Every structure is written in C-alpha cells, then in structure tokens.
Amino acid sequence: MTFTNWAGNTTFHAKAVHHPASLAELQRLVAASANIRALGSGHSFNDVADTTGDLVVLDRLPDLVEIDTAAATALVGAHMTYARLAPLLHRAGFALANLASLPHISVAGSVATGTHGSGVNVPCLAAAVSGIDLVTADGSPLSLSRGDADFPGAVVSLGALGIVTSLTLDLVPAFELRQYVREGLSPGTALADLDAIMSSGYSVSLFTDYRDTRVWLKREDELTDPDWYGTTPADGPRHPIPGMPTGSCTAQLGVPGPWHERLPHFRADSPPSGAGDELQSELLLPREHAAKAMRELFAIGERIRPVLLISEVRSVAADDLWLSPFHGRDSVGIHFTWKKDVAAVMPVLELVEETLAPFGPRPHWGKLFTRRPRCPDAFRSLVRRLDPAGKFSGGFVRLLLGE
Incomplete structure (x- = not known):
C-alpha cells in the first residue's frame, strides 16, 4: 500500500509501518529495529519523518491527558491532536498560549518541527513544553524536564533522539477572543506600520498575494476603529485563500468565542477547504x-503570483530551544501556500530564498526548502551521544547533521 503525507507530495519509503498498542510493545520495537522513525499526523510537506527502516505511528497507544490544576500543566500523549486536546483543557478552565492555524496536527509532531501560531508576545508551540518522555535507542525510557542540560536540545529535535511518547505542557487560564478580517491594507501602510499592525491583537496574520492584502486580527477586546489602518471590515466570512468556501473557517465578524475556536484559522470539526491540494x-x-524583507517580496510579486495560492505573515516570540527556528530572536514568519505543482514551484521557491538570504532566514522544519539549514554543534553532539548508531536518523536528519 502506498503511504503518503497529508498533501500527497511525499511517499514514505519505510519497509514496515507499526502501530504499537502499549509502551512495552513500542520499547521492544525500538530495541529490535536498526532504523526507526515516528510519524505524527503526516502534515509535513517534506521527508522529515521518512525512513527506509521502520515507521511507527502511536495512534493505538492509550489516550493520555492528565491535567495538574495546581501546577497548571497537562501531561499529554504524543499522538494527541490539538483538536482533541483543546476542548478538554478549556472545560477544565485552562488554555494553551497559542495554536497553529490547523488544530488537526499532533502535539509531538508540531513540537518536534517548531510549528507555531502568531503573536508578538507568544513563542512557538514547543516553548510550552516543560517535560518530555521518549524511548531511546536501546528501548529504555528517558524523561527530561526544563532545567536539565539536554532539555533545550530535546524538544525541537525532528525525532532524532528517540520516539517521543508524552509531553508536559504549560497551561494558562482559559480566555476568549474575537476574530476580525480587515481588507484593503495598502502595501505602503503594511510596510510602514508593520510592527504596529502585528502588535494590534493577541494573534495577527497578514494574508497577501503581494498585491492585495488582508489582516486576520484576533483580539481579546472589541475593535472599534472603523478606519483601522485604512482598511474596511469584511462583510462576511472569509477563507485565507480568496474565493475558497468558508465553511471550514473559524468564526469571524468579531463574535467572541473560546480561545481554541478562534486562534486557529480552521475549525477542528471540519477539514480545511482543499485540504492537501497544495x-x-x-x-x-x-x-x-x-518590513525590508516584505518590500523585496512585493518587488518580485509578478514572479511569485503564478504559482502562489496565498502568503501569510506571522509574528513569533524568541525561545531558547537549540533547533527552534526562533532560537534567540523574535521573528516574523513568511509562509507560502503554493499550487500543487512541484516543477513550477521549486524555481520560484529558490528565487524567494535567494531574495530573503540577506536577512538570515531559517526554514520551518516541516515545509519545503532548498538551502541547507543551520545545525548547532550542541544539537549535533547530543544526537551522537544519545543515538551513536543513527537509529533515528533518516535522510533528512543525516543531511542536517552533515553526514
């Protein structure tokens, strides 16, 4: 049977796919395998999870969500999705500080690849991790907590250290947000006031095709300025990709609702419109x-648009995780949703990478890129110490490590 990722652009090469039903079964499988990788929800667009050995999916392990109300933390099974986790946390009076645009993704896979939402004061999803449990190369368990020397290298780790079985997440009190869509943001205003615009809500996203720009604004308080940065309010629900059906999108028009029903762009009970066709x-x-980087992209907009569905701009606060794309620096992510045409997209992606190269870009680990990314020496040393035989190193990880 052909086994692919969510988008269908990557076919896995594993000799076998395993679904262990217990931790003991997973430990025996890891100990006996010469090469093994874990697969989360399959939402990466590259071969980060691929292997020619054994592929393990943890969807048959018992569900695990243990909320410690005194510590404001939750112990969560690795294969749990944010769509399943968030309502449980909300009913207990808690929230996560942020969510990605899709709630359908697994917690462990999102954390391992540095996945993020948006918010100038909010770091990536991995920054909420205060503890991590994994099965190491000989099948033995290893638990690390924030403050341990190896912890900053073990959270965003691309599965290179072992099979993560559970994570402890920091929680915040549950809260409500309102979501607004503002249209007609001029390029001049977007570039001149980018910092102020991105700071105008709890979570803010710009959607642009480098000609027309909209703003997704998620705020705790009501937006009362009718001429906010020269924009007009959308007169109905919008999809991030203009013209797409809006039924899968979270509620807009300023209607207040729980954090987990506003922070994502897409509803947990409905797949995104056109899911995977990108x-x-x-x-x-x-x-x-x-702002300078965006100005350069607007200048090559005519080259980008023929293969672009939409581009999203988001803010992410810095963290201290070694392999995180946001390590040590407050960041802005420039995201591209491309048409599903690899041959046409890759030359344009190379042009975008060349254009942004002077600004020190780092790639999202779960998406397409062509330039070799940075690998901190501390992470390389940690991999060699915990996995000297390379049991968890597929081709993606070996390339990162310089092997």
Whole structure:
C-alpha cells in the first residue's frame, strides 16, 4: 500500500509501518529495529519523518491527558491532536498560549518541527513544553524536564533522539477572543506600520498575494476603529485563500468565542477547504528585518503570483530551544501556500530564498526548502551521544547533521 503525507507530495519509503498498542510493545520495537522513525499526523510537506527502516505511528497507544490544576500543566500523549486536546483543557478552565492555524496536527509532531501560531508576545508551540518522555535507542525510557542540560536540545529535535511518547505542557487560564478580517491594507501602510499592525491583537496574520492584502486580527477586546489602518471590515466570512468556501473557517465578524475556536484559522470539526491540494514553505526572519524583507517580496510579486495560492505573515516570540527556528530572536514568519505543482514551484521557491538570504532566514522544519539549514554543534553532539548508531536518523536528519 502506498503511504503518503497529508498533501500527497511525499511517499514514505519505510519497509514496515507499526502501530504499537502499549509502551512495552513500542520499547521492544525500538530495541529490535536498526532504523526507526515516528510519524505524527503526516502534515509535513517534506521527508522529515521518512525512513527506509521502520515507521511507527502511536495512534493505538492509550489516550493520555492528565491535567495538574495546581501546577497548571497537562501531561499529554504524543499522538494527541490539538483538536482533541483543546476542548478538554478549556472545560477544565485552562488554555494553551497559542495554536497553529490547523488544530488537526499532533502535539509531538508540531513540537518536534517548531510549528507555531502568531503573536508578538507568544513563542512557538514547543516553548510550552516543560517535560518530555521518549524511548531511546536501546528501548529504555528517558524523561527530561526544563532545567536539565539536554532539555533545550530535546524538544525541537525532528525525532532524532528517540520516539517521543508524552509531553508536559504549560497551561494558562482559559480566555476568549474575537476574530476580525480587515481588507484593503495598502502595501505602503503594511510596510510602514508593520510592527504596529502585528502588535494590534493577541494573534495577527497578514494574508497577501503581494498585491492585495488582508489582516486576520484576533483580539481579546472589541475593535472599534472603523478606519483601522485604512482598511474596511469584511462583510462576511472569509477563507485565507480568496474565493475558497468558508465553511471550514473559524468564526469571524468579531463574535467572541473560546480561545481554541478562534486562534486557529480552521475549525477542528471540519477539514480545511482543499485540504492537501497544495504545497507549503515558510522562512523565519529576525523581526527587525521583516518590513525590508516584505518590500523585496512585493518587488518580485509578478514572479511569485503564478504559482502562489496565498502568503501569510506571522509574528513569533524568541525561545531558547537549540533547533527552534526562533532560537534567540523574535521573528516574523513568511509562509507560502503554493499550487500543487512541484516543477513550477521549486524555481520560484529558490528565487524567494535567494531574495530573503540577506536577512538570515531559517526554514520551518516541516515545509519545503532548498538551502541547507543551520545545525548547532550542541544539537549535533547530543544526537551522537544519545543515538551513536543513527537509529533515528533518516535522510533528512543525516543531511542536517552533515553526514
């Protein structure tokens, strides 16, 4: 049977796919395998999870969500999705500080690849992790907590250290948000006031084709300025990709609702319109270079648009995780949703990477990129210490490590 990722652009090469039903079965499988990788929800657009050995999916392990109300943390099974987790947290009076645009993705896969939402004061999803449990190369368990020397290298790790089985997540009190869509943001205003616009809500996204720009504004308080940055309010629900059906999108028009029903762009009970019929890439830049970088992209908009569905701009706060794209710097992510045409997209992606190269871009680990990314020496040393035989290193990880 052909086994592919969500988008269908990557076919896995594993000799076998395993679904262990217990931790003990997973430990025996890892100990006996010469090469093994874990697959989350399959939402990456590259071969980060691929292997020619064994592929393991943890969807048959018992569900795990243990909320510690005193510590404001939750112990969560690796294969749990945010769509399933968030309502449980909300009913207990808690929330996560942020969510990605899709709630359908698995917690462990999102954390391992540095997936993020948007918000100038909110770091990526991995920054909420305060503890991580994994099965190491000989099948033995390993638990690491924030403050341990190896912890900053073990959270965003691309599965290179072992099979993650559970994570402990920091929680915040549950909250409500309102979501607005504002249309007609001029390029001049977007570039001149980018910092102020991105700071105008709890979570803010710009959607642009480098000609027309909309703003997705998620706020705790009501937006009362009728001429906000020269824009007009959308007169009905909008999809991030203009013209697409809006039934899968979260509620807009300023209607207040729970955090987990407003932070994502798409509803948990409905797949995104056109799900999978696309390619994605994203480059993360230091926030202070964002306006200059956007100006360069507007200048090559005519080259980008023929293969572009939409581009999204988001803010992400810095963290201290070694392999995180946001390590040590507040960032802006420039995301591209491309038409599903690899041959046409890749030359344009190379042009985008070349255009943004002077600004020090880092790629999103789960999306398409062509330039070899940075690998901190500390992470390389950690992989060699915990997995000297390369049991968890597929081709993607070996390339990252310089092997």
